[in-house]
Amino acid sequence: MSSTIRVWATLSRTAAAIFGGYAFTYACTAFLARLLPLTPQDALVVATLPAFVIYPLAILWAFACRSATRAWLGLALAAPLALIGFWAQLTRALA
Numbered sequence: 001m002s003s004t005i006r007v008w009a010t011l012s013r014t015a016a017a018i019f020g021g022y023a024f025t026y027a028c029t030a031f032l033a034r035l036l037p038l039t040p041q042d043a044l045v046v047a048t049l050p051a052f053v054i055y056p057l058a059i060l061w062a063f064a065c066r067s068a069t070r071a072w073l074g075l076a077l078a079a080p081l082a083l084i085g086f087w088a089q090l091t092r093a094l095a
Contacts, residue, residue, distance in 0.1 A: 012068035020075035021058030025051050027078035030085025 032047035033040070062071040083090075 009068050013062050013071055016068060016071040016075055017059040017062035020072060020078070021055055021062060023082075024058050024075050024078040025055040027082035027085055028054050031081040034085050034087070
């Protein structure tokens with residue numbers, strides 16, 4: 001593998017770790033806040049606490065995968081979580 005390809009693979013993993021990990025953590029927080037049977041304020045606080053564990057795990061995941069493609073695909077799980085977490089806002093915006 002040439003050094004240029006390695007540099008781009010490392011940059012891709014870094015982007016997946018930083019931006020994809022953030023998006024995944026944000027989607028998980030919204031998902032949990034939506035599903036917890038608490039008042040909205042309490043649900044948000046309780047759902048935010050696991051974010052301090054989820055984000056570092058997402059970063060570790062991005063660098064532990066065999067390829068950068070797998071890292072991006074794993075972090076793409078944020079899409080369905082975000083859809084559930086932001087469903088109320090989406091339906092209001094589309095109505």
